[in-house]
Amino acid sequence: MKTFFMVKPDGVKRNIVGQVIDRVEQEGFKISKMKMMTISSELAEEHYGEHKDKPFFQDLVSFITSGPVVAMEVEGEDVVSEVRRIMGATNPSDADPGTIRADFATKLEENVVHGSDSEESAERELGLFFNN
Numbered sequence: 001m002k003t004f005f006m007v008k009p010d011g012v013k014r015n016i017v018g019q020v021i022d023r024v025e026q027e028g029f030k031i032s033k034m035k036m037m038t039i040s041s042e043l044a045e046e047h048y049g050e051h052k053d054k055p056f057f058q059d060l061v062s063f064i065t066s067g068p069v070v071a072m073e074v075e076g077e078d079v080v081s082e083v084r085r086i087m088g089a090t091n092p093s094d095a096d097p098g099t100i101r102a103d104f105a106t107k108l109e110e111n112v113v114h115g116s117d118s119e120e121s122a123e124r125e126l127g128l129f130f131n132n
Contacts, residue, residue, distance in 0.1 A: 002032070003079045003116045004125035009067035010110040012036070017070050020113060023086055023100055024074060033073035033130050039065050047128055063109060071129045080122055083115045 005024065007017050021031065039047070044061040051057045074083060088099025092111055095102035105111040116122035 001077065001079045001119070002073055002075050002126060003083050003122040004114075004129060005072045005074045005083055005116075006114040006129075007070040008064060008110070008112055008114060009069060010106070011104065011112040012068050012070060014104075016104055016112070020100055020104070021070075021072075024072075024083065027076075027082065027086055029074050029076040029079060029083070031072050032075050034070060035129075036068050036070050037129075038068050041065055043128060047125065059109065073126055073130055080116055080119055084117065087113050087115050 007020050011017060011020055024031065041061060044064045045052070047064070048057060048060045051060060076082070086100060088095030088101035088105075090101070090111060091108045092101045092105035093108075095105070097103075100113050101111050116125050
């Protein structure tokens with residue numbers, strides 16, 4: 001099983017990419033593809049397409065295109081749900097201690113990482129970022 005996982009611009013800017021990746025690898029998952037890139041507005045709008053009618057959509061696009069990200073394909077058993085567990089709740093103040101967001105995120109809008117929320121999303125997002 002595969003999922004899409006990304007360190008967002010705030011994580012890259014703060015030089016914590018290695019620490020974030022270490023969390024995933026320590027749980028036994030394999031990073032099978034990885035690239036650093038700056039996301040175009042077009043890709044960001046497609047990636048966050050399900051939020052296009054929400055008031056925060058433009059803020060999401062602006063943030064994710066504000067600097068480089070590290071995009072990854074991660075493989076392993078139950079990888080979608082397990083990577084979501086390792087990440088922690090979207091809002092860092094709700095994230096369990098020891099999760100990436102509890103330990104590294106500073107606010108809801110800049111929460112360090114993104115991970116696919118379902119197998120369908122994983123397939124779509126991996127296709128967007130890696131042309132699978």
